[in-house]
Amino acid sequence: MDQREEICRLEYTAARMRKRLLEVVYQAKAGHIGGGLSALNVLTALYFHTLKVDPRQPEMENRDRFVMSKGHCVEALYCVLEEKGFITPELLHTYGAYKSPLAGHPTVKVPGIEVNTGALGHGLPIGVGLAIAAVMDKKTYRTFVLMGDGEQGEGSIYEAAMAGSHYKLDNLVAIIDRNGLQISGETESVMSLEPLAKRWEAFGWDVIGVDGDNMGCIVEALDGIDFRNGKPHLILSETTKGKGFSCMENVLKWHHGVPNEDEYRRCIEEGDALIAACRNVLMER
Numbered sequence: 557m558d559q560r561e562e563i564c565r566l567e568y569t570a571a572r573m574r575k576r577l578l579e580v581v582y583q584a585k586a587g588h589i590g591g592g593l594s595a596l597n598v599l600t601a602l603y604f605h606t607l608k609v610d611p612r613q614p615e616m617e618n619r620d621r622f623v624m625s626k627g628h629c630v631e632a633l634y635c636v637l638e639e640k641g642f643i644t645p646e647l648l649h650t651y652g653a654y655k656s657p658l659a660g661h662p663t664v665k666v667p668g669i670e671v672n673t674g675a676l677g678h679g680l681p682i683g684v685g686l687a688i689a690a691v692m693d694k695k696t697y698r699t700f701v702l703m704g705d706g707e708q709g710e711g712s713i714y715e716a717a718m719a720g721s722h723y724k725l726d727n728l729v730a731i732i733d734r735n736g737l738q739i740s741g742e743t744e745s746v747m748s749l750e751p752l753a754k755r756w757e758a759f760g761w762d763v764i765g766v767d768g769d770n771m772g773c774i775v776e777a778l779d780g781i782d783f784r785n786g787k788p789h790l791i792l793s794e795t796t797k798g799k800g801f802s803c804m805e806n807v808l809k810w811h812h813g814v815p816n817e818d819e820y821r822r823c824i825e826e827g828d829a830l831i832a833a834c835r836n837v838l839m840e841r
Contacts, residue, residue, distance in 0.1 A: 575827035584652030590810035592632030594795035611641035625679020626704035642668030677710025706738025720788035721760030768793030
């Protein structure tokens with residue numbers, strides 16, 4: 557499979573999961589759909605291109621580790637885990653139901669999830685610990701941590717950033733889903749982050765900026781990481797909140813919102829059209 561065909565395959569997979577995420581949130585009448593949609597390209601590239609994980613062996617000793625620090629967007633991760641084969645469609649249908657293990661934040665009760673997350677600012681410190689453990693145990697697994705941009709106001713992130721640089725954790729990759737919106741408004745109004753790239757560079761990290769709405773750019777960035785350069789890596793992924801559905805894109809209320817029947821119908825139509833377009837491109841390869 558050539559690289560362009562690989563990108564088309566990933567775009568098709570992401571399109572299918574956008575529709576699936578919409579269905580899951582609509583059925584459960586709960587979920588953080590906006591940030592899930594903005595992160596889906598990165599999640600797709602990780603699980604279907606980069607991560608060394610096996611749903612048949614979810615606790616495989618030298619598997620890569622993934623930490624969903626922006627745990628409130630777990631519905632997107634559940635869709636990815638279903639598509640990858642870690643969980644069944646029957647289990648995903650229970651999301652939000654009484655006694656379902658699929659809660660509103662990641663939990664280790666779910667196959668394929670490494671750690672409980674949800675309290676923002678905790679994911680990167682855990683990732684640093686996992687990366688240090690790999691070095692101490694002489695293991696080759698890499699650790700990937702997905703954070704939100706609103707989450708960057710948490711001080712624990714910067715303590716972890718200093719530790720990652722101090723211990724030269726080049727087996728650690730942090731990703732910021734930079735969609736510019738958080739629950740209470742624009743990130744730059746709530747707590748300004750810029751210049752975000754320079755901030756992380758000052759902490760001693762290898763910073764890579766990407767268009768997170770472009771699958772090819774994400775894959776190129778992930779493939780280009782130098783895991784022997786003595787620096788932890790930060791991918792600054794510029795994305796669109798609510799990506800894929802016109803009524804949701806860059807609209808704050810979809811940080812935590814459930815579509816009504818009319819919005820759902822229109823989004824399903826857009827989702828089907830995107831899936832068909834991606835399928836047609838893939839068939840032409």
